[in-house]
Amino acid sequence: xxxxxxxxxxxxxxxxxxxxxxxxxxxxxxxxxxxxxxxxxxxxxxxxxxxxxxxxxxxxxxxxxxxxxxxxxxxxxxxxxxxxxxxxxxxxxxxxxxxxxxxxxxxxxxxxxx
Numbered sequence: 588x589x590x591x592x593x594x595x596x597x598x599x600x601x602x603x604x605x606x607x608x609x610x611x612x613x614x615x616x617x618x619x620x621x622x623x624x625x626x627x628x629x630x631x632x633x634x635x636x637x638x639x640x641x642x643x644x645x646x647x648x649x650x651x652x653x654x655x656x657x658x659x660x661x662x663x664x665x666x667x668x669x670x671x672x673x674x675x676x677x678x679x680x681x682x683x684x685x686x687x688x689x690x691x692x693x694x695x696x697x698x699x700x701x
Contacts, residue, residue: 590637593683596644601640604663608643608644608685611653618642627668639666639680644688651687658685670695 597604601619609617617640620622628636640663645651658665664684680686 590679590681593681597683598640600607600661604661604685605641607657607661608641608654612645616644616646616650618644627680627688629665635679637682639686640683642682642686642688644691646691648654648692651692654685654687666682693699 588650605617605619618627621638624642626640626641628638635639643654655665657663664681666680666684666686668678668680668686668688669690678686
């Protein structure tokens with residue numbers, strides 16, 4: 588499998604991106620430590636491993652929306668991740684992308700049929 592080359596400009600801005608995302612998702616909601624990132628270096632398909640740039644674990648849909656807006660505005664890629672159990676490589680991280688951990692979003696609270 589050929590993965591794209593990481594964007595060096597994004598990687599150079601890592602500290603700035605971490606700080607901005609911590610302002611959106613405070614506390615332990617942003618994982619940037621290399622040892623802690625190891626848990627997110629692959630999904631159930633462990634043949635391909637790459638450390639993500641950062642992992643963000645939002646607690647609310649408002650935080651998800653703000654993270655997506657920030658990343659869009661700054662040109663930072665997002666890899667959405669549920670429980671990380673896929674055996675098809677559907678949530679493989681990228682070295683220049685934010686992994687957006689959505690595992691806590693496991694209930695349907697409302698359906699708008701409009």
